Amino acid sequence: MIDRHMVPGQPKPYSHYCHVVRAGDHVWVSGACGIDADGNIPATTVDQFRIALAGVDACLRHAGAGAEHVVKVTIFMTDISERAAINPMRIEYFGDNRPASTLVEVSELVDPAFRVEIEAVAFVGA
Numbered sequence: 001m002i003d004r005h006m007v008p009g010q011p012k013p014y015s016h017y018c019h020v021v022r023a024g025d026h027v028w029v030s031g032a033c034g035i036d037a038d039g040n041i042p043a044t045t046v047d048q049f050r051i052a053l054a055g056v057d058a059c060l061r062h063a064g065a066g067a068e069h070v071v072k073v074t075i076f077m078t079d080i081s082e083r084a085a086i087n088p089m090r091i092e093y094f095g096d097n098r099p100a101s102t103l104v105e106v107s108e109l110v111d112p113a114f115r116v117e118i119e120a121v122a123f124v125g126a
Helices: 045-062 080-094
Strands: 002-005 020-023 026-033 070-077 100-105 116-123
Touching: 020 045, 026 045, 045 080, 045 116, 070 080, 080 100
Parallel strands: 070 100
Antiparallel strands: 002 020, 020 026, 026 116, 070 116
16 A cells, blocks of 8 residues: 655645655655745755754654654755754764665755755664
């Protein structure tokens, strides 16, 4: 069974997708950016990352998962030199449950004001 969810409190998708999909024990979270439910986009990467990470967490929880279930995280940044500024939040969120991770610099995200986007894959099985 595949469950596709639009998560209350999350920004409306920019295209034709849902926030999170759960298929059996597997959960995929679509890319979350630093935009709040009211459409506000903070100017700094750190503030955008904080919002995006909270969005990932809300999507995971909506699908019955949490940070401890994340097996892979991908982070897209428009300025990779700011990686050190977001690392403390990553460490706090994942703690000892370190997922596999990819972090890449991109020239632009779907909205030119976005500086960071996070997607995650989780496994909630035994």
